[in-house]
């Protein structure tokens with residue numbers, strides 16, 4: 562079939578155990594009229610094989626594309642980004658054939674640094690924390706307003722879909738991905754007569770910008786994580802955040818809303 566919408570790129574680790582599971586999936590997909598492409602730029606469907614971590618990597622390594630559909634295929638249990646189990650071929654067929662299937666668009670976070678002009682995108686979160694035993698301090702600004710000075714382990718800035726990940730482990734709220742917003746959560750803030758932070762997570766609208774400012778010359782050595790990758794910020798003293806216009810599109814199956822996933826995973 563020469564249907565351009567059926568160009569499928571599979572993202573997975575080249576490990577024997579994964580390969581064994583991927584082979585039947587490839588056979589099934591080809592049988593069903595999909596063309597497996599080896600260049601993700603030629604794909605209009607990108608499927609990650611693995612867990613949520615693999616999905617995050619697939620989206621990152623293929624550049625947070627907006628002109629294709631991402632699909633998470635799990636080699637274990639269903640996750641937050643994985644809507645299919647790898648051997649559930651029937652489920653995939655009905656999803657593909659069924660016009661009832663909706664496309665959902667997940668908000669992403671744009672992170673930029675002062676030392677160059679690069680922008681990074683996050684599907685889960687951006688975390689900044691000390692890499693040494695000492696506490697880490699930074700000033701927090703909302704738009705142009707100086708808000709607080711944080712001192713502690715670090716902070717997590719999460720998207721709505723990332724709210725169930727790292728953010729949740731530090732008692733951040735679980736946020737509906739239909740809301741265009743992002744959340745800021747603390748990791749072990751110091752609160753005393755010298756240092757004072759809000760102490761609770763806060764949620765910012767997509768119209769707000771968030772800025773962290775810190776000094777690199779007082780041996781703080783913060784490390785920054787964007788989803789499951791580390792970034793070096795040795796030369797940055799300012800990090801800016803905003804909700805990005807870029808959305809990640811995935812399929813939404815019947816009875817598998819975000820809140821179904823939350824219930825399935827946590828309750």
Ligand code: NAP
Pocket residue numbers: 611612613614615617640641685686722723724725726727728730787788789
């Ligand atoms: P990992 O260490 O395997 O991830 C930790 C767990 O988080 C895994 O069970 C992973 O699912 C799950 N997860 C990933 N995204 C999620 C989401 N949006 N909602 C709910 N659970 C989610 O590393 P990874 O698989 O590469 O995932 C990276 C993510 O781990 C980071 O983005 C961060 O959110 C999270 N993390 C959490 C902590 C913590 O809770 N203390 C610390 C560091 C990082 P799978 O097993 O399906 O991959």
Ligand code: MN
Pocket residue numbers: 612613614615
């Ligand atoms: Mn993982």
